[in-house]
Amino acid sequence: MSTASDGITPDTKDWTWVLDRPCPDCGFDPRAQDLADLPRLVHDTAMAWSDVLVRADVRERPAAGVWSPLEYACHVRDVHELFAQRLRLMLDEDEPTFANWDQDATAIEGDYAAQDPAEVAVALIETAGTVAGVYATVTDATRSRRGTRSNGDEFTVESLGTYHLHDVVHHLHDVGAGRS
Numbered sequence: 001m002s003t004a005s006d007g008i009t010p011d012t013k014d015w016t017w018v019l020d021r022p023c024p025d026c027g028f029d030p031r032a033q034d035l036a037d038l039p040r041l042v043h044d045t046a047m048a049w050s051d052v053l054v055r056a057d058v059r060e061r062p063a064a065g066v067w068s069p070l071e072y073a074c075h076v077r078d079v080h081e082l083f084a085q086r087l088r089l090m091l092d093e094d095e096p097t098f099a100n101w102d103q104d105a106t107a108i109e110g111d112y113a114a115q116d117p118a119e120v121a122v123a124l125i126e127t128a129g130t131v132a133g134v135y136a137t138v139t140d141a142t143r144s145r146r147g148t149r150s151n152g153d154e155f156t157v158e159s160l161g162t163y164h165l166h167d168v169v170h171h172l173h174d175v176g177a178g179r180s
Contacts, residue, residue, distance in 0.1 A: 018166045019159050026173035028166045035143055035158045038165060039132040042080070045168045046128035049073050052177050053121040059113065067112075069175040073120050074112035075103065076171050080127035083164040087134045090147040090157050100150040135161055 022029040033041060052058065052069050061068045067075070082101055089096040143158045155163065 014153075015166070016153055016163065019162055023166060023170060026166075026170040028169045030162045030166070033162075033165070035135070035138060035161055038135040038161045041165055042128050042132040042135065042168070045165075045172060046080075046125045048172055048177050049076060049124050050121045052172070052175050053117040053124075058117050067107075067174075070115065070117055070120065071107065071112040072171045072175050073117070073124055074110060074115055075107060076168055077120060077124040077127050078103070078106055078110070079164070079167055080124065080131045083160065084127065084131040084134050086147060087131065087138075087157065087160060090145045090155075090160065091134070091137070091142055095146045095148065097148045098150060131164070 018028065019030055053073055055069060057068075058070045058073075059068050061071075086096075086098050089098065138157055138161075144156050146154060146156055147160065148154050
């Protein structure tokens with residue numbers, strides 16, 4: 001997730017396959033929920049992250065090259081913010097192209113490992129609430145609106161929501177918290 005300069009190898013995988021089939025690692029099944037479920041599921045995962053952020057091992061990296069639970073939580077907070085921005089673009093503009101986001105640079109610039117877990121918990125809940133609120137505004141008429149990632153991957157509002165939820169659920173799995 002972060003750059004090699006802090007011992008973490010950047011994740012360069014293309015995770016869009018999770019839109020078509022279950023994730024063998026975390027068990028996320030893209031067919032198991034609907035767009036209408038996203039506000040509740042985003043909320044529920046934020047609550048699970050709150051539990052993670054009070055753990056005694058929150059700052060400990062479980063292995064070389066693996067983020068700590070705190071670092072993963074910071075990433076998830078920023079993912080919620082990013083997806084809220086992208087979702088708003090899709091709802092407000094015709095077929096926007098999203099600016100590139102370098103999650104590894106964001107982790108280093110934000111010094112994820114040094115952040116206060118209590119502050120991260122509050123911010124993660126706030127950003128989850130914001131994006132959940134935007135998902136709650138999606139209608140049948142807007143669920144198929146399109147947007148394109150800087151690498152050319154195309155999403156609908158619905159597929160973006162599925163992709164977003166997988167990211168959050170998968171990172172809960174990464175820190176041993178499972179899906180709530």
